[in-house]
Amino acid sequence: RWLAAARAEGRLDRMPAGRFTVTAEVRQLLANVLRTDASAHRQLPRDSELAQAIGVLARAQQDAVWDRTQAGNKLRSHLHEYFPAALEAFSTREGLCVPAALVILTAAPTPGQAAKLTRAQLRALLKKAGRQRGIDAETERLREFFRRPHMRQLPLVEEAMGRQTITLVRKLETACASADDLAAAAVESFDKHPDAQIITSFPGLGSLTGARVLAEIGDDRSRFTDAKGLKAFAGAAPVTRASGKSVAVMARRVKNQRLAAVGYVWAFAALTASPGARAHYDRRKEAGDRHTAAQRNLFNRFLGCLHHCLTSRTDYDESVAFPTLAEPVLTGAA
Numbered sequence: 001r002w003l004a005a006a007r008a009e010g011r012l013d014r015m016p017a018g019r020f021t022v023t024a025e026v027r028q029l030l031a032n033v034l035r036t037d038a039s040a041h042r043q044l045p046r047d048s049e050l051a052q053a054i055g056v057l058a059r060a061q062q063d064a065v066w067d068r069t070q071a072g073n074k075l076r077s078h079l080h081e082y083f084p085a086a087l088e089a090f091s092t093r094e095g096l097c098v099p100a101a102l103v104i105l106t107a108a109p110t111p112g113q114a115a116k117l118t119r120a121q122l123r124a125l126l127k128k129a130g131r132q133r134g135i136d137a138e139t140e141r142l143r144e145f146f147r148r149p150h151m152r153q154l155p156l157v158e159e160a161m162g163r164q165t166i167t168l169v170r171k172l173e174t175a176c177a178s179a180d181d182l183a184a185a186a187v188e189s190f191d192k193h194p195d196a197q198i199i200t201s202f203p204g205l206g207s208l209t210g211a212r213v214l215a216e217i218g219d220d221r222s223r224f225t226d227a228k229g230l231k232a233f234a235g236a237a238p239v240t241r242a243s244g245k246s247v248a249v250m251a252r253r254v255k256n257q258r259l260a261a262v263g264y265v266w267a268f269a270a271l272t273a274s275p276g277a278r279a280h281y282d283r284r285k286e287a288g289d290r291h292t293a294a295q296r297n298l299f300n301r302f303l304g305c306l307h308h309c310l311t312s313r314t315d316y317d318e319s320v321a322f323p324t325l326a327e328p329v330l331t332g333a334a
Contacts, residue, residue, distance in 0.1 A: 045218045046220045046222075047220050048219050050189065050192060050193055050219075051214060051215075051219040054186065054190050054193065054211055054214055055216070057186035057211070058208075058212045059215060059258065061179060061185075061186050061208070062212060062258060062261075064175060064179040067178070067179075068178075068179050071168065071175045074168055074171075075165070075169065078164060078168055079165065082110075082111070082152070082157075082161045083110065083161075083165070085114065085148055086101070086104075088145050088148075089101075100129040100131060100138075102129070102172065102173055102176075103129040104117075104122075104129075104142070105165060105169050106166060106169050109165040109166050110158050110159065110161070111150065111158070112158065113162070114146040115147050119139050119140075119143065122142055123136070123139050183208055186208060187207040187208055190207055190210060190211035195219055195310060196210065196214075197315065198309050198310060198313070198314070198315055198316070199214060199310075201315040201316040202270075202305070203273035203274035203277060203316070204265075204267065204268070204270030204273050205266055205269075209265060209266060209269075212258065212259075213259065213262060213266070215258075216234075216256050216259040216262075217230065217233075221310065221311060226307070227303060227304040230307050231300050231303050232252065232255075233259070234256055234260055234263055234303055235253075235254075235259075235296075236260075236263060236296055236297075236300035236303055237300060238250060238251060238252060251293070263302075263303075264292075264295055266299060266302065267281075267296075267298040267299045268295060270302070274318060274322070276318055276321060276324075277301075277322065279322065280301060281294050281295070284297050284298070301321070305321045
């Protein structure tokens, strides 16, 4: 609202690219705000140069992953309209991002061209994609899928959609390469940081997810004076809203979205890597929490442990993070 009022009064000058530059009057106003109310404003974190570089790489890699997902969804939606056999043939976990799918769709972007591929051509394409084992079995499997009868588009329409497929495949290839290159760069920089060993000692955190965590929390330990601030920043701590006699505890919506996103990945991976985390998750489920709420509660627990470990410079300890209750001792005669 303040920017809208300043823009209407002419205190902001519009630049040619649609951006706004602050005039001398506004700069003076901001300086006076900092001079008189400095105690009401939070200091910027003093992260190290390496931590800032990790932040740039980790966020760029996360953006590249989102771009890769978007490009894959566009290609999948397009193939669904005229080439369902390709979706059936490449219905693995990685989907259309596998090198074999990209190479074959570039060489045969239409159902007619894919059905005409010989065994020798399919073997050559699989070898070009980098496959080394099970080439003959994969060749027969793909040949069977491509030769199955499906409803087809008109010939000219099918050819045009094939050209569009080649364009979408190129975009997906670029997105996959960008995500892989940025992931390698982020991991390389993260491994050089002094906090890398502590962060990766937690179950469910690898070098890449650890780089994303460090990118958002930084290495300025004075930024979060206690674990509560870190939990609120990540959106793991709930918000209590009271109105009259009603009290509601809800999930926090204003949060660091990148840290919250990696938090669910962290909690999900820790379920199989940490018996304590799995028991904590099961207790929350038995208490009535849904899957997302239980994961968020586990993420909240891990953040408290992470804040303690980074402050005390100690590695993660399963027995301290999830202490087990001693069994009661039965006394008396049997």
